[in-house]
Amino acid sequence: MARLSVVETEPQTAAERVAARIAAEEDRGLLRFLTCGSVDDGKSTLIGRLLYDSSLVYEDQIHTVEHESRRPGAARGGALDLSLLIDGLQAEREQKITIDVAYRYFSTPRRKFVVADTPGHVQYTRNMATGASNCDFAVLLVDARSGVLTQTRRHACILSLLGIKKVALAVNKMDLVDFDPARFEAIADDFANFAAPLGFELITAIPVSALKGDNVISPSAHMHWYHGPTLLGHLETVDIGRTPGEQPFRFPVQWVNRPHLDFRGYAGTVASGIVRRGDEVVISPSGRRAHVARIVTADGDLEAAQEGDAVTLTFAEEVDVSRGDLIALPGSAPSIADQIAAKLIWFDDEPMLPGRAYTLKCGPQTTTATVSNLKHKLNVDNLDHVAGKTLELNEVGSCNISTARALVFDPYAENVDTGSFILIDRFTNATVAAGMIEFGLRRATNIQWQELFIDKAARAGLKEQRPCVLWFTGLSGAGKSTIANTLEKRLHAMGRHTYMLDGDNIRHGLNKDLGFTDADRVENIRRVAEAARLFVDAGLIVMVSFISPFRSERRMARDLFQEGEFIEVYIDTPLEVCEERDPKGLYRKARAGLITNFTGIDSLYEPPENAELKLDTSKTTPETLAEAVLKELRNRHVI
């Protein structure tokens, strides 16, 4: 690499001057900030003014804006409309609003800046959250005439959720309130009162006029009563206080690089902290340990790698590491859980439904997740907790989330990279939510997985069988338990090792704390599916006999097992037949209104669409049907 050294004397050639410039560049910090606030508060105009007054706008761009400002119907009646520098989409220019985040890059001798101009319209709140997710600082605008509005509060709330600690409150359009100090003070106080519970470390209120340029880059001639910094002055000096290397080491594995037999490396970007060659590391979730042999880069090996470095690690030991694993140092290992508490911001027109399966992406980890419980929604206007069943577009809620595979993470407050996730709709592929992890819900949160040497194949091999789960689903009284019992007797007689998990029996023990609400039904199935997984892992043929009325939960159960291990058996007995049998007298009680949430009566049963087996008990005996299941097991080489 032709890196030129810095010369002591005044640089003479272009090459020397450029080298000096690059060296100086490294000392200048970078500030990523966003502008937000209600629609029409003048966000785009403010950025336009910032760039224009700092001579950071090119002349051909000014000519274009001058031309467009003079068009018939232009908003400023022919005066230079600086917002046109920023609002790049036709729809934005036509409607005079910002729809999507725009990024602009500029620098002053003191700092480099990336500014995200985000929309104020409530309908585009998700784009504001997107802009905020990659920023360290925010400029929140308020129109001096209207003061703090719902959308101002909403944005302040989202900034705080996303972990932004310092904000500038730019009280704009001061020219329209005659530069009145009392008006400015009232708005600043109003906002400070509202924001007190949001935990900002610093709120700096600055009176400005983006249109006229007051206090944007140079002090206003109209507001001698104000002695604070100009907006640009504040942006250039505000301390963001990030010190890399202080946080624990985190390295999410993005890719296993194995070009040939002699090299196996794990590629990724260091999310936080520092690692050195020779360090002992812990690989989560496996809990295995290894020593860093090399830190490989395209420009040669490194002795150490720190936050932001894209490197490939190799280990001295043969260890099994996959994409999505998280590498840390012993003593500061991340959390592992498959149930987490998280804050969600909902992004989709289709509301969030507890129990529906979504794809969850957390760094390089991808798994299936369901919202098992919406604890409360957040009213962003007054920060009250509100009860709710679903989250609508742009709503914020505190949720419990279950994942199909254990997630390795840190709380978002401790580490943004390893504590953030998105939810993706499994059918439309839309990004439906942004999530911030608060903590793991299981007691096992900080316990590493015990590394096991005797595995499922070994256990099953001793029994000369292939483990699997037969998942019997159907209405109450359909005949699930009867067929499962008959089948187990047959298998036992054949010398097979089996186990039965029956809905009623499990509710007397493992699940006796659960009722029949939708949320409890989800948890009921989750526990049973987990128990079944343990028995399958022990090498057994497991029969699960549960009504399990919802498709998404049966799918969640299926996702816990390997391909071919989960055999869904749909006992398709018509409701009338079940009701007539009524072996436990439950239908009678449900019809009489003595019990509620009864499947088939006042709670939904979603029949399977692709069950491996479908059995009708209204015409055939349990023995014949058990024989049909045995035949299926033979076909699958289970027995």
Place this chain on the structure above:
Amino acid sequence: MKTEALKQALASHGFDAAFGGARRDEEKSRAKERVFSFRNVSHNWDPKRQRPELWHLANTKIRPGESMRVFPLSNWTELDVWTYIHLEDIPVVPLYFAADRPVIERGGMLIMVDDARLPIDPGEKPEMMRVRFRTLGCYPLTGAIKSDAATVPEIIEELVETRYSERQGRVIDHDQSGSMEKKKQEGYF
């Protein structure tokens, strides 16, 4: 032309993703572009329905026929690119460096007369000028700029001083207001 040929090539090979070098600082509609930018089965871009791109998490899920345009240099500036070329000693084509070249002035732009394919209107007379190209687009739709910058460090110094944007030389951006956005919606890179 670039749009149609690109769409045909993407469709015939069934690529899931195509990488591009577009940057957000180039042009207003590109400032709104995602790093992972979703394209529907017709390769169209819908600026109003872009997937939110939170933190560093890209949603790369697509269905058959749909695709992604990926812009890894989204957050680089023109100056960043030249600084990187300088530091890594990357070879670039000679048209980026100033030289004496025959040009005609047309519509406020300096169009280079490279060979006989450029029809010269009556009244136009090619003259030699010291020019370079700041951006290379379709010929003959890309204008040159007057410049003495013949080395990479000289280009960097020129960029620091310039009062004009990189894309002033692109006819394609000036057809009509929002023309780049329209072209991107149709599938242009």
